[in-house]
Amino acid sequence: MADLNELIENGGQVLTFTAGDEHFGFYILDVSDIIEMPAITAIPTAPKYVRGLMNHRGKAVPVMDLRLRLDMEEAPYDERSCVIVVEINTMQCGIAVDRVSDVETILPASIARSPVETGLVRGFVIREGKPRISILDPDVLART
Amino acid sequence: MPKFDESMEGMLDTFLFETGELLENLDEILMRAEQAEDISLIEESDIAEIFRTMHTIKGSAAMMGLQNMSTLAHAMEDMFYIIREKTYVQTDKSALFDLLYKSSDALKGELEDLTDEDKPLTDFSGLINDIHALAAYFKGEAEKSGQEDNALPADIFDENEPPDMFTYKLTYSDSCEMPSARAIVLFRKLGAVAEVCRTIPPDMDDDGADGKIKAAGLFIKLVTDDRAAVERVLAAGMNVENFELFTPEMLKAQTSAAPAKQELVIPDGVFLPDDPDSLLTYRVMYSESCAMPSARAMVLLRKLGAFAEVCRTVPADLDADSADDEIAKNGLYIKLITDDTNAVERLLDSGINVESALPVKKPAAPPKTAAPAPKQEEKQEQKTETKTEEKPAVQKKPAAKAPKKEQSLLTVKLEKLDRLLDLVSEIVITESAVTSSPDLRGLETRLDRFNKSSRELKKLTDELQDVVMSLRMVPVSTAFQKMNRVVRDMNNTLKKNATLVFRGEDTEVDKSIVDMLGDPLMHIVRNAVDHGIESPEERLAAGKTHPPTVTLSAGYESNEVVISCKDNGAGMDAAKILAKAKKNGLLTKPESEYTEKEIFNFVVAAGFSTNEQVTQYSGRGVGMDVVKQNIEKVGGKLIVNSKLGKGSTFTIRIPLSLSILDVLSVEVGASSISIPASSIREAFSCNTDSLITDPEGNEFVYLRDRCYPLIRLGDKLQLDTDITDPTEGICMYCREGQYEAVLLADRIVCDQQVVVKPFSPLLDGLHLKEAGLAGCSILGDGSMTIILDMLSLLGGELGEEAQNG
Numbered sequence: 001m002a003d004l005n006e007l008i009e010n011g012g013q014v015l016t017f018t019a020g021d022e023h024f025g026f027y028i029l030d031v032s033d034i035i036e037m038p039a040i041t042a043i044p045t046a047p048k049y050v051r052g053l054m055n056h057r058g059k060a061v062p063v064m065d066l067r068l069r070l071d072m073e074e075a076p077y078d079e080r081s082c083v084i085v086v087e088i089n090t091m092q093c094g095i096a097v098d099r100v101s102d103v104e105t106i107l108p109a110s111i112a113r114s115p116v117e118t119g120l121v122r123g124f125v126i127r128e129g130k131p132r133i134s135i136l137d138p139d140v141l142a143r144t
Numbered sequence: 145m146p147k148f149d150e151s152m153e154g155m156l157d158t159f160l161f162e163t164g165e166l167l168e169n170l171d172e173i174l175m176r177a178e179q180a181e182d183i184s185l186i187e188e189s190d191i192a193e194i195f196r197t198m199h200t201i202k203g204s205a206a207m208m209g210l211q212n213m214s215t216l217a218h219a220m221e222d223m224f225y226i227i228r229e230k231t232y233v234q235t236d237k238s239a240l241f242d243l244l245y246k247s248s249d250a251l252k253g254e255l256e257d258l259t260d261e262d263k264p265l266t267d268f269s270g271l272i273n274d275i276h277a278l279a280a281y282f283k284g285e286a287e288k289s290g291q292e293d294n295a296l297p298a299d300i301f302d303e304n305e306p307p308d309m310f311t312y313k314l315t316y317s318d319s320c321e322m323p324s325a326r327a328i329v330l331f332r333k334l335g336a337v338a339e340v341c342r343t344i345p346p347d348m349d350d351d352g353a354d355g356k357i358k359a360a361g362l363f364i365k366l367v368t369d370d371r372a373a374v375e376r377v378l379a380a381g382m383n384v385e386n387f388e389l390f391t392p393e394m395l396k397a398q399t400s401a402a403p404a405k406q407e408l409v410i411p412d413g414v415f416l417p418d419d420p421d422s423l424l425t426y427r428v429m430y431s432e433s434c435a436m437p438s439a440r441a442m443v444l445l446r447k448l449g450a451f452a453e454v455c456r457t458v459p460a461d462l463d464a465d466s467a468d469d470e471i472a473k474n475g476l477y478i479k480l481i482t483d484d485t486n487a488v489e490r491l492l493d494s495g496i497n498v499e500s501a502l503p504v505k506k507p508a509a510p511p512k513t514a515a516p517a518p519k520q521e522e523k524q525e526q527k528t529e530t531k532t533e534e535k536p537a538v539q540k541k542p543a544a545k546a547p548k549k550e551q552s553l554l555t556v557k558l559e560k561l562d563r564l565l566d567l568v569s570e571i572v573i574t575e576s577a578v579t580s581s582p583d584l585r586g587l588e589t590r591l592d593r594f595n596k597s598s599r600e601l602k603k604l605t606d607e608l609q610d611v612v613m614s615l616r617m618v619p620v621s622t623a624f625q626k627m628n629r630v631v632r633d634m635n636n637t638l639k640k641n642a643t644l645v646f647r648g649e650d651t652e653v654d655k656s657i658v659d660m661l662g663d664p665l666m667h668i669v670r671n672a673v674d675h676g677i678e679s680p681e682e683r684l685a686a687g688k689t690h691p692p693t694v695t696l697s698a699g700y701e702s703n704e705v706v707i708s709c710k711d712n713g714a715g716m717d718a719a720k721i722l723a724k725a726k727k728n729g730l731l732t733k734p735e736s737e738y739t740e741k742e743i744f745n746f747v748v749a750a751g752f753s754t755n756e757q758v759t760q761y762s763g764r765g766v767g768m769d770v771v772k773q774n775i776e777k778v779g780g781k782l783i784v785n786s787k788l789g790k791g792s793t794f795t796i797r798i799p800l801s802l803s804i805l806d807v808l809s810v811e812v813g814a815s816s817i818s819i820p821a822s823s824i825r826e827a828f829s830c831n832t833d834s835l836i837t838d839p840e841g842n843e844f845v846y847l848r849d850r851c852y853p854l855i856r857l858g859d860k861l862q863l864d865t866d867i868t869d870p871t872e873g874i875c876m877y878c879r880e881g882q883y884e885a886v887l888l889a890d891r892i893v894c895d896q897q898v899v900v901k902p903f904s905p906l907l908d909g910l911h912l913k914e915a916g917l918a919g920c921s922i923l924g925d926g927s928m929t930i931i932l933d934m935l936s937l938l939g940g941e942l943g944e945e946a947q948n949g
Contacts, residue, residue: 041928042815043907044861045915050907053920053928058570060901060920060928093906144909 004030004137008123011108016101016133017084019066020073023101025125025133026086033085034100037077038063050144054094056085062142063094069141070120086138093142111135159208160255161555163201167252168625170197174244175628183227183235195224201251213254216268219275220247223282232282243278245629247271309341310371310389312378314362317385326384327362333377338368423455424485428476428492428501441476444498447491452482558655561615568605568612569899575605577926614652620698620707621649623661627669627696634673640692642677642711644669647697653705657798660778661707664771668709668794669694671768676713676792686789688712701797708795716786718743732882744784748772805900807921809929810874810889812857813865816929818921819876819887821895823934826877830870830886845870845886847877856888860916860937865890883938898923900931 006012007027014025015034035056040063042052049068053060063083068074075098083094106125113123120140125133173190180186202217223240226232250271257263316326331340344363368374378387430440441457448454458477459470482488485503492501579598584591624646631644677692695710718740725731725746731738748768772782780798799805807818808827826847834846835854843854854875858865867873867890876887898921903912916937920928 039927041920041930042863043903043910043912043920044815044817044863044917044930045912046907046910050910053903055922055926055928058566058573058922060904060922062904062907088906091904091906093904142906144907 004122004135007106007135008111008113009108011106011111013103014106014125014133014135015084015103017097017099018101019070019098020075022072023131023133024066024097025104025106025135026084026138027135028103030086030088030138031084032087032092035083035085035094037081037083037096038094047144051096054083056092056094059092061085061092061094063096064142065096066141067098069095086142088139088142091142093138095138095141155208156258158555159204160258163204163251164255166197166201167248167255168622170194170248171245171629172625173197174241174248175625175632178237178241178632183232183237183240184230186227188228191224191228195221195228198224210254210258210265212265212268213251216247216251216272216275219272219279220244223275223279226279226282233284235282236278239278243271243274245633247275309365309367310374312364312366312374313388314364314378314384315386316357316362327357330377330384331364334364334366334374337370337373337377338366340364340366423479423481424488424503426478426480426488426492426501426503428478428498430471430476430498438471440498441471444492445478448478448480448488451484451487451491452480454478454480565612565616568609572605572609573922573926575601580925616655617652618655618658619650619652620658620661620705621646623658623665624649624696624698626662627665630666630669631673631694634670638674638679640673640677640679642673642692642694645693645695647695648699649696651698651700651705653698653798657705657778660774661796664774664782664796665696665707665709667768667771669696672709672711672713672792672794676711676715678714682714686714704797704799706795706797708793710791710793712791715788715790715792716744716747717788718786721746741783741785744786747784748782805898805921805931806895807898807929807931808876808895809893810857810876811891811893812861812889813863815861815863816893816927817857817861817889818896818898818929818931819878820918820932820934823878823880824876825879827892828875828877830875832871835870843870845875845877847886852877852884852886854888855885855937858888858890878934878938880934880938883935885938896923898929898931 004027007014013028015028015031016023016025018024033056038054038056040052040054043050043062046052049065051063051065054063055061065074066072077096080099081096082100083096084100085092085094110125110127111123112126114121118140120136121134122137123135125135173193177186177190177194198217198221202214202221205211205213205217223244247268250266250268254266257266314327314330327343331343334340342365344360344365364378366374375387378384428441428444445454445457456479458474458479478492480488489501489503492498575598579602584594628644631642635641672694677694678686678688680692683692690712693712696707697710698705698707700706722735722738722743725743726735730746748771775782775796775798778798780796783795783797784792785795786792806821808821808824809816809818811817828847830845830847836844836846836851838844843856844851845854854870856870857863858867870888873888873890874892876889878885878887900919900921902919903917913933914936916933918931918933920930922928
């Protein structure tokens, strides 16, 4: 797993995506794949934000819904919804998002570290004239 | 303190693995060798194998810097050198094998402790001394003292020592048990008249000190003003047989005595049967300080050309790297024809660095030369072998055999193999996803060629899967062989003379099963010998004429590996077991309802031992419970059967592949749920009559005179389903362990075999196992099914506790 601190200190490439009206980002080194919405097998008794399991290259990878994970309003998936597969210590997890926007190179000057060290959001990208991007920590996001 | 050099850390895994294998192998050979009536009858190939094994262990331990293991292996190697060369005069087979087993155990123990940094390296000197003592006994005492006298410590005289330092050599009488203790007393007394600087051996507390003193004597280095007083003290010392002032000249005299003895050794090839009588043989010895005698020899030979015709030399090739060593050891033999022997001798004597040059006579009986020659060579081999550890054994035959054996086996990391297995199962699944893709169904065109190719592909992928699966398969004999040792040790202590027989030991099972089997098998075999087999007297009284036998057999039955351990001993008394079970409060139903099979299964319950006495091997009632748990962990079963007076059989049944599970897949709403087939007893449609709801709302199903709780999978697993009326769905009476219930699902889909994949560790926080979910599986069409964990599903919280406890 890539070290998020590195990104926040030195800047780097960020995969940006949206859920609801908000913009989020993963450090590009955390991302192993982006796929369109797969068939998902529900896991009985699991909380709602855990959508279930998908067959990702022969592996049963859990999928979480970013909206529900962040306590946002649920929305049906459309053709632009997709799953970002992130890698956490060699384990994989799919994160369902509304749409993937871009890969942007972020300069260290425009990143502000979040004071909450172990929170979901590790830092913010704040640039003039552009929407704010919250950099997510996949480890905290994927662990139930 | 780390036990190894950092650079060696990487080798540790390989070292542990290889040495472990070698030791296992060694045990096997030892068992076989022990069958021989006498040491002289042991198969030569076995001795060679043991010898080679010890040599390899010695070498690799030395490479890892594990001096203790290396020395112990070296001692064992020495022992087998005596046996191989048959240089012993007397033998003691049982002592030998006891010692060998002890050493092999010690090495195994050390291997296990190696990775534990807290444990220091074990000191094997006691064991090593035992081996040396036995080796000496084998060779006969005389040779022992003769040989060890030569082992004079070389460091008696230090170049830097002051000239007024005296060295005394003390010899203690043979009857003195602990010369080292006497020596300590002596040093204290000497302290009054002199200053003792150093002793050889240096450490009197060392275990080996006594041996060294007895063999080479005790050397005391001291500085004194009053030699007379010192000598008085020494003379008065207890058990001191003799003392003398030891000087460097004496040391030289003693060490040079050894090469002097070697003069008789004539290397092979010096005298050939067809040498003409006129051929003279000279041996030229070079002084030790001569660095390259081969170069000197070449100059000498050139000069000799003036007076004589040099026919050949031994060593023949003076350019060879080994020539220097050979000349230094044996001298240079020159065969020449000359008319002027005086001139030749003069020339030889005047050669640079030449210490002596003597004519050598052909041995009196020429035909004999060929015969003793190899023997002499072997003697030299022994020298090189014992002196230089780095040189591989000069044993030609096995050395040539060894690489052949290694090439047919390849050691692969298990992780790599598992990765390969994963990939292959992915390919198999993808293959079926491609060939049965729903897109193909809508196609108008004929797919003949596609179908033909996809059949071909399927055949290949199936074969690939078989091959990869077989990679992990090993014969159960590896687990069986270890039992030989168990039975042998027990025979020694319990005197039951049980024989162990193998059947179907070449049955191949998954490596993980073989690894798992080790412990349970050991417990079962121990039990069979300790409890099952009667003492010889009891057998005689019972009129049993067959030798006491424990039979281990292995084989396949449907999709299971069946391993059983059968003894022809006393068997178990069902009534006695039932009584004991009653006493222990293990009965859950009336006594009369228990079948024989159920009764025998009490034997494997925790804390259950019918044996009144706790012996060294069994009787505490813990073992069999552990056995059962271990086997159940891998999805296996343990079945006990017995006939009083005839013997007992313990049967282990394990599914062939650990990860493949037979399931019954059902649907609940839109979800596919799979129930392990092993826990489903019966599937049926229930009618309204058999449904009972109690006032608290609990639902039961009445089935054949009994009531079982009804678990609606939809409710239990929080799945939406339209089928709420149990009569519309399908009921399954399930049983796992002590828990029973009827599960309700919408409909049965199929029964199939699935590969269980545990849930991602990321989901650990959801406590899915506790909720009754074991994992998931990807089916041939790429879809997934959830597999239930029956124990926690049926037992609820109770199930959890039972599992943790």
